[in-house]
Amino acid sequence: MTVQADQVGTPAAARPTAASAGRRRGRLRPGGALVIAVLVIAAIVWLIPFAWAIATSLKPDEETTATPVSWTASTVTFDAYDSILGRGDIFRWYFNSALVSVVVTGLTVLLGSMAAFAFSRIRFRGREVLYFLIAAGLIVPFQALIVPLFEEMDTLGLVDTYWAIILPQVASPIAVLVFKRFFDGIPRELEESALVDGASAWRIYWQIWMPLARPATAAVAIFTFVITWNNFIWPFVVTTARSLQTIPVGLSTVNSFYGAQYAQIMALAILGALPLLIAFLLFQKQIVQGISNTGLKG
């Protein structure tokens, strides 16, 4: 288990064993048709909800509730998509989700790696206490804090602002832990040669360590982006303005604002799923690794 977590946590050069894990993949194993058959059935079952949502979204609305259930209707129509795109809510949700996720991801990577660099590379008084406090945050259930956190936002006058959605999501201890584990694995000689040159701590961090930390940066960025993009409870609690709704929050109001028009609702669900689904299809490997390696520490 620890070996696996280390694949992101340490630079490949420092861990020759990590590379060998991937090589065993393509090895032929006695599997047989049965294994394939079971897997294909399971995969089809897993894909049916997607397929059914797509099929429904392409039907005329009045045919969606026809019985007995049918995968096809009298015609294939994009009417549902037309009216959804015409209403335009989805574009505002896209924009809000993108804005919040990009800012949260950028700040998390920057501030998390800065702190991790300090904890890993600089001996300063109080660092053990600080690091312990941050690591302890891993077991704090964010969901249990929505009431006091909302009160705090209210006191700060931030309710119904982007900052209220963004700031608490930046304070994620996982990012610090992943970066620190990575920095801990970088050989000391690199740092000493930089110190001789008289470079400042900031320059050592920014010009030497961060370029080396690309694997950790990618993992933290992917993980943070997906989690933030999909976070429901916090934006739901801290915003009431429809103009600030992110995709998960906006889609949760669909039943009250769109009625029981299932073709439109499924079209919305698909449009809401689309951005991350496309990203996932394009970068499957990176996203799976980024989420699983980082999520292990959450």
Place this chain on the structure above:
Amino acid sequence: MATQQQSLSTSAIDVRPRGARRRHDDRERAGWALATPFFVLYFLFLLWPVLAAAWKSLFSDSLAGGEADFRGLGNYGELLGDGDFWASMWHTVLFTLLSTPPLILLPLVFALLVNRVAKGQWLFRLAFFAPYVLPVSVIVLVWNWLYQPGFGLINGYLTELGLAEVNWLGAEGTAMISVVIATVWWTLGFNFVLFLAGLQEIPTELYDAAKTDGAGAWAQIRWITLPLLLPTTVLVAVLQIIASLKVFDQIYLLLQGGPNFSTRPAIQYIYENGFTQYRVGYASALSFVFFLVIVAISVLLFAGLRRLQRGTPAS
């Protein structure tokens, strides 16, 4: 930067003590300067709310702005006798008990099977992991549609097979099961990739040796794969239990905690007390108790996990 260069250029005799001293100060400053921005946010938005919940739980219910009366441990006394709260805690535990076994067993079986496939592993990983990247609201919209009576896909097929329809979302006996099924579909992929990674850490030499000894596929799984996968399995179980205990989103969105509050989880009860009843003091007490329970369970589980990992040789 400039100061460091200056210290290097001072005379050779006193450069050591002064340079070292200055470098030490620089180091202190640099360490704090780099760690502070994160820590400030972390303190304000993670540690402070915990302290605030503990403090506000001692006061009577009132919205921010109004004067709150000190109530001592009164909120906690009320909480102890609050049947609705304990019912919601039970629903959270029930969801965890129902969702954890399938979310360990199914991804384990899928990973064992996929690991035996020579080519096209990515295709199955795609199918099983794709739902995990979807927002909860999409899951809820799609499954609500699948679960509809009459024209819903599931009940439609049940009818065609000559079976009785199931009232998936409307009956107290099945609502929690329905949420668990949707959750398994949604989040299985995460545990699946953890298992798959764990499987690929097992040295193939072990299988080769077993094969020369004449061990069949099942014997290999029984005597090599499963024992060596135990640390992964325990880790997945621990992460899953903790994740399940925090359930809120899908139960709230799919069922609003119903029918008849029969699925309402602890976090929804906290949410309702804070945001629809405006009982901030009481909601803070509920939050703090829930926080303590989760932290205690997490600490226990992770302590057990560490002991187990130390007991077994690292792979």
